Each structure stands twice: as C-alpha cells, then as structure tokens.
Amino acid sequence: xxxxxxxxxxxxxxxxxNLSRAAExxxxxxxxxxxxxxxxEEEVGSPIFxxxxxxxxxxxxxxxxxxxxxxxxxxxxxxxxxxAADYLDSNKGTIHIATTHTQAKYFLPKPIQxxxxxxxxxxxxxxxxxxxxxxxxxxxxxxxxAICTEKVNDDAGLITLQCYQWHHSVVMPKDxxxxxxxxxxxxxxxxxxxxxxxxxxxxxNIESAFAKSGLELDIILSAADTxxxxxxxxxxxxxxxxxxxxxxxxxxxxxLIRDLSHLIPLSTTKIAYLKQHYLPLYSQHFIEELLLxxxxx
Amino acid sequence: xxxxxxxxxxxxxxxxxNLSRAAExxxxxxxxxxxxxxxxEEEVGSPIFxxxxxxxxxxxxxxxxxxxxxxxxxxxxxxxxxxAADYLDSNKGTIHIATTHTQAKYFLPKPIQxxxxxxxxxxxxxxxxxxxxxxxxxxxxxxxxAICTEKVNDDAGLITLQCYQWHHSVVMPKDxxxxxxxxxxxxxxxxxxxxxxxxxxxxxNIESAFAKSGLELDIILSAADTxxxxxxxxxxxxxxxxxxxxxxxxxxxxxLIRDLSHLIPLSTTKIAYLKQHYLPLYSQHFIEELLLxxxxx
DNA sequence: TAAGGTTACGGCGATCGTAACGATC
DNA sequence: GATCGTTACGATCGCCGTAACCTTA
Numbered sequence: 001x002x003x004x005x006x007x008x009x010x011x012x013x014x015x016x017x018n019l020s021r022a023a024e025x026x027x028x029x030x031x032x033x034x035x036x037x038x039x040x041e042e043e044v045g046s047p048i049f050x051x052x053x054x055x056x057x058x059x060x061x062x063x064x065x066x067x068x069x070x071x072x073x074x075x076x077x078x079x080x081x082x083x084a085a086d087y088l089d090s091n092k093g094t095i096h097i098a099t100t101h102t103q104a105k106y107f108l109p110k111p112i113q114x115x116x117x118x119x120x121x122x123x124x125x126x127x128x129x130x131x132x133x134x135x136x137x138x139x140x141x142x143x144x145x146a147i148c149t150e151k152v153n154d155d156a157g158l159i160t161l162q163c164y165q166w167h168h169s170v171v172m173p174k175d176x177x178x179x180x181x182x183x184x185x186x187x188x189x190x191x192x193x194x195x196x197x198x199x200x201x202x203x204x205n206i207e208s209a210f211a212k213s214g215l216e217l218d219i220i221l222s223a224a225d226t227x228x229x230x231x232x233x234x235x236x237x238x239x240x241x242x243x244x245x246x247x248x249x250x251x252x253x254x255x256l257i258r259d260l261s262h263l264i265p266l267s268t269t270k271i272a273y274l275k276q277h278y279l280p281l282y283s284q285h286f287i288e289e290l291l292l293x294x295x296x297x
Numbered sequence: 298x299x300x301x302x303x304x305x306x307x308x309x310x311x312x313x314x315n316l317s318r319a320a321e322x323x324x325x326x327x328x329x330x331x332x333x334x335x336x337x338e339e340e341v342g343s344p345i346f347x348x349x350x351x352x353x354x355x356x357x358x359x360x361x362x363x364x365x366x367x368x369x370x371x372x373x374x375x376x377x378x379x380x381a382a383d384y385l386d387s388n389k390g391t392i393h394i395a396t397t398h399t400q401a402k403y404f405l406p407k408p409i410q411x412x413x414x415x416x417x418x419x420x421x422x423x424x425x426x427x428x429x430x431x432x433x434x435x436x437x438x439x440x441x442x443a444i445c446t447e448k449v450n451d452d453a454g455l456i457t458l459q460c461y462q463w464h465h466s467v468v469m470p471k472d473x474x475x476x477x478x479x480x481x482x483x484x485x486x487x488x489x490x491x492x493x494x495x496x497x498x499x500x501x502n503i504e505s506a507f508a509k510s511g512l513e514l515d516i517i518l519s520a521a522d523t524x525x526x527x528x529x530x531x532x533x534x535x536x537x538x539x540x541x542x543x544x545x546x547x548x549x550x551x552x553l554i555r556d557l558s559h560l561i562p563l564s565t566t567k568i569a570y571l572k573q574h575y576l577p578l579y580s581q582h583f584i585e586e587l588l589l590x591x592x593x594x
Numbered sequence: 595t596a597a598g599g600t601t602a603c604g605g606c607g608a609t610c611g612t613a614a615c616g617a618t619c
Numbered sequence: 620g621a622t623c624g625t626t627a628c629g630a631t632c633g634c635c636g637t638a639a640c641c642t643t644a
Contacts, residue, residue: 003299020598032635044381054599062384069373076366084341087359317623329610351624
C-alpha cells in the first residue's frame with residue numbers, strides 16, 4: 001500500500017470510477033492506474049470494486065468501508081501540507097470561498113477588503129453557487145470555507161459558526177401602494193412577489209412564515225440573485241422580498257424598502273468548513289474578519 | 298511524501314527519536330531512515346525535529362502539529378487492513394486484551410470461553426497491567442480492548458462502554474470477630490486492612506467512602522491482585538477489602554465473605570477502545586460476549 | 595469503431611544496503 | 620571507543636510509458 005494508491009482511490013470516486021479519466025487527473029497513463037488498482041486489491045485480498053465485464057461500476061461493501069479510511073488519509077495528507085505552508089510563510093497561500101450571490105455582493109466586500117490589507121499575499125478565490133452545491137464544494141476540497149444561510153446545519157461533518165442574523169424586507173417602486181400603512185401578511189399577498197429561488201438566502205423562512213399564516217404568496221419570479229429581483233421590481237412586475245442588507249442606499253434610491261421583521265422570522269447566515277480540514281492561520285483570521293464584520297448587522 | 302515516511306515518523310516517536318532503533322523496528326538500515334527523514338523535512342520545507350548536534354531531541358512546533366496528522370494516517374492504514382481481514386475470513390485474526398488481574402481471573406474466563414467456541418481461529422492475547430498502563434496500551438496499538446474499573450473515563454479519545462457494576466466485600470478467616478453483627482465504618486477501621494493498590498479495581502471508591510466517613514483505614518498491605526490479598530488474609534495479617542466477584546466459593550471455603558455495599562459505593566467496570574480504531578467483527582462480537590456475561594452480575 | 599480496460603515488456607528512478615566518515619559522550 | 624547520525628555509491632526493485640490486445644456499446 002502506498003499513498004498514490006490511496007490517492008487513486010479518491011480520484012476514482014471523483015471520476016465516477018473511470019480509470020482513464022482518473023489516469024488523466026493523476027498525470028499518468030491509464031495502464032499504470034489499472035496496474036496500481038490491481039496491486040491494491042491484491043494486497044487487500046478481495047475486490048474493492050464491482051465490475052461489469054472490465055468496467056468498474058460500483059464499490060463493493062468492503063470498498064465502501066475502505067473508502068472511509070481513504071478519505072481520512074487524503075485529508076490528513078492535505079493537512080500536513082497546509083500546516084507546513086503555514087510555517088513557511090503564513091502570508092502566502094490561497095483561500096477558496098464558496099458562497100451565494102447575496103453574501104458575495106453585500107456582506108463579503110468589507111471583510112475581504114480588510115483581509116486583503118493584512119494578507120496581500122493570499123489569493124482569494126470565490127465560487128458562487130447554490131447552498132446545496134456549496135456543501136458539495138467543501139466535501140470535494142474545492143472550497144475551504146462556505147458562507148450561506150441555508151442547508152449547512154444538516155451536515156455532521158461540518159463545523160458551523162453563526163455569522164450574523166438578518167431579516168427580510170420588501171422593496172418596491174416609490175409610488176407603490178405598499179409604501180404606506182402597516183404591512184400584513186394579507187396586504188403582502190395581494191401583490192405579485194419576486195424573491196429568491198428555493199433553497200437560497202432564507203427562502204425557507206419566507207415559506208414557513210406564510211405557510212403558518214394560511215395565506216399563499218403569488219411568487220411570479222424566483223431568482224438566485226438580489227440584483228435580478230430588483231431589476232424586475234423596477235420593471236413593475238411586483239414587489240421583491242429580499243434580504244434587508246441587500247438594499248443599497250446609493251444605488252437603490254429609486255426603490256423603497258420596508259422592514260418585514262414582524263412577518264418573517266430572523267434568518268441566520270453561517271460560516272461552515274469541514275471538521276477535519278486544517279485551516280491555515282490566514283484562513284482562521286479571515287473567519288475572524290467575517291465575524292467582526294458581522295457585528296455591524 | 299509516502300506512507301513509509303509517515304510510518305517512520307510514528308516509529309520515531311515510539312523509539313524516543315532514536316534513528317537507529319527506528320531503523321531496526323522497520324527492518325531497514327539506519328542510513329536509509331536518515332535519508333528518508335531528510336527527504337520528508339525537505340518536502341515539508343522546514344525541520345520537524347529539534348536537533349542537538351545531529352541527535353534528534355524533540356519535535357518542533359511544526360512537528361507536533363504534523364504528528365497529529367501522522368497518527369491519523371497510521372490509524373487509517375491499520376483500519377484498512379483490519380477491514381480487509383474481516384472480509385477475508387472473519388474467523389481468523391488476533392485480539393489483544395489489556396486488563397487487570399481481577400478481571401482476567403474472575404470476569405473474563407466465561408466470556409472468553411464462549412468466544413473461543415464461536416471463533417476458534419482467533420488468537421487471544423491478554424496483557425495484564427495497571428489501569429494507567431492499559432490506556433497507554435490502547436494508544437500505542439498494543440491492545441485493541443481494555444477492560445478495567447479505573448481511569449478510563451478521563452480520556453476523550455476512547456469509547457467507553459459500561460460493562461457491569463459490582464461492590465466491594467470484606468473477606469476474613471472464619472473465626473474473625475467481624476464475622477458476626479453489622480459492619481460499620483467504625484468496626485472495619487478497627488482491623489488492619491489489606492486491599493488493592495492505589496489506582497486498581499475500585500480502590501478510589503474505598504478511599505472516597507472512608508474519606509467521607511472521617512475515619513482512617515489502616516491499610517497495611519496493598520496489592521494489584523486479589524489472590525495476593527487473600528493469601529495474606531489467610532496468614533492472619535488482617536481483613537481484605539476485595540471485589541465481591543473475586544470470592545470463589547469452591548476455593549475460598551476457608552474464608553468468610555461479607556457484603557459492604559452499604560459502606561462503599563458501587564464500582565463500574567468498563568470496556569474501552571480507541572475511538573478511531575476499527576474493530577474487526579469478531580472483536581465486536583467479543584464485546585457483545587462481555588456485555589452478555591456482565592448481565593450475570 | 596470508439597471508449598474503457600488488461601497484459602507484456604523495457605527503461606528509469608527511487609530507495610535500499612554497504613561502507614566509510616563525523617560527532618558526541 | 621561506543622553510540623548515533625550523515626554522506627557516498629553501487630545495486631535492485633518498483634513504477635511508469637509504449638504498445639498490442641481484449642471487450643462492449
């Protein structure tokens with residue numbers, strides 16, 4: 001057994017058990033990969049993969065158990081490199097952030113700017129995707145840190161930190177009827193609604209609040225992205241339910257925003273990362289920066 | 298980086314950072330070990346060990362952090378082999394039990410006998426030592442399972458199962474004054490006491506019970522071993538405070554045993570093993586056998 | 595016939611062993 | 620001088636790449 005065989009097993013999972021593509025990823029020829037897999041299975045004493053003819057189609061029960069240890073080894077190996085990099089120069093490195101549009105545009109700019117000043121040598125990569133995919137990014141080592149509002153609580157393999165809490169607001173054109181008077185579930189339900197796609201940015205809180213009220217919202221457009229929502233609000237399609245902090249006083253002067261904290265429960269944005277993933281010092285400082293910025297909300 | 302380098306780091310810790318002995322343990326020459334260590338440190342980019350001249354004297358701070366990942370890798374590697382062995386033949390293998398004399402002699406015989414019938418191919422190694430050392434045995438992979446009454450609760454790296462509860466008794470020659478009447482703290486304290494050494498078999502419970510009562514016991518002999526205690530009781534040195542189950546009706550007919558459950562709190566014997574240690578199926582069955590036998594108490 | 599996998603074989607490099615040397619007690 | 624570690628060098632074994640072959644959609 002050796003580390004490249006372990007690595008191979010990990011890569012095979014990523015390539016849907018395709019030996020050729022695994023070979024490509026590892027920068028060696030396919031025959032070498034085939035041979036190494038045979039050697040490993042030989043050493044283990046029974047097959048790791050179910051085969052259909054020659055093709056690998058699934059993990060055997062044994063394979064599944066072994067794969068658990070394999071990922072542990074790969075993780076530890078990455079950690080060793082990360083730890084070592086810390087000691088060489090803690091001011092150089094990369095940080096991969098997976099987050100949603102809302103966080104990337106309205107929350108992250110300040111802390112990232114401050115972080116950049118402290119660690120000018122650290123490259124920041126930001127991936128935007130849906131909350132579901134964010135978790136996936138963590139598990140496939142494509143992201144170090146995820147920042148989002150939904151979904152991260154379910155996963156036992158993650159460390160989750162509460163970042164900040166916020167509430168939804170409604171945005172509308174200045175001359176809209178909702179600009180005046182108290183806003184109730186009933187009044188809100190009279191108008192076409194634009195809000196986040198399912199699974200995004202506190203959408204689940206909107207759902208549950210209105211489910212309780214017994215009223216049904218007329219959601220005519222769902223978007224992953226506050227800016228898209230605002231664009232259509234400007235076109236008069238309806239009123240937008242967005243995160244309060246996504247209203248920008250400078251840019252959105254033509255829109256009116258009204259608080260909905262009495263209707264929709266608080267949403268909590270969290271920071272998440274893999275439990276066994278060693279975070280370099282600068283990443284830990286980045287998280288501190290996030291928590292600091294969170295105090296403004 | 299490769300697995301033998303990782304293994305080397307682990308072995309180096311076991312040999313107090315002695316390269317020559319590490320080489321011996323790994324069945325290669327010392328120069329090879331030296332070279333591999335250099336290569337690893339080179340790859341990491343800074344030294345793992347503090348050196349005094351050429352001698353390794355300690356881990357650097359970096360080294361300490363890396364060592365944490367190293368043991369994770371070694372553990373995972375062992376687990377892979379253990380998992381594989383399970384699938385090859387779950388009826389063959391070895392099981393290393395670390396326990397104290399009392400358990401080995403009075404509790405384990407029945408479950409081990411039953412286990413042997415189910416798994417005649419499994420070699421059982423039993424190591425006897427003090428509770429403190431038992432934990433050490435687990436951490437150095439010299440034992441798979443530890444069974445004892447003391448000390449195992451403190452260690453976060455261990456899984457601990459409650460096995461059975463028991464109470465202390467007093468044994469004495471048949472004609473002893475304590476044979477008659479109620480036994481109180483005060484009466485017990487009148488006689489010279491023989492009991493377990495500190496740190497063994499519920500001794501801590503004896504201590505705490507008498508500390509509370511305000512009386513001081515005259516412990517004239519401490520032994521790790523019930524049989525030693527009984528031997529000296531027979532010689533008339535005093536009365537023995539022993540675990541109730543260590544009285545054997547057949548052999549100890551010349552001795553009288555009286556229950557002390559009203560004086561000394563219950564002791565709990567536990568089963569412990571390393572959290573990240575994969576236990577083969579037969580080991581899991583062995584534990585079940587222990588828990589089954591525990592129901593008789 | 596294209597895509598995925600295996601087998602055979604030659605070449606190269608990593609790692610080991612031998613051996614001589616250096617340091618420290 | 621005994622113990623411990625490093626350096627140099629030749630030998631060996633493991634692993635990769637080339638290439639031919641097998642199988643299935």
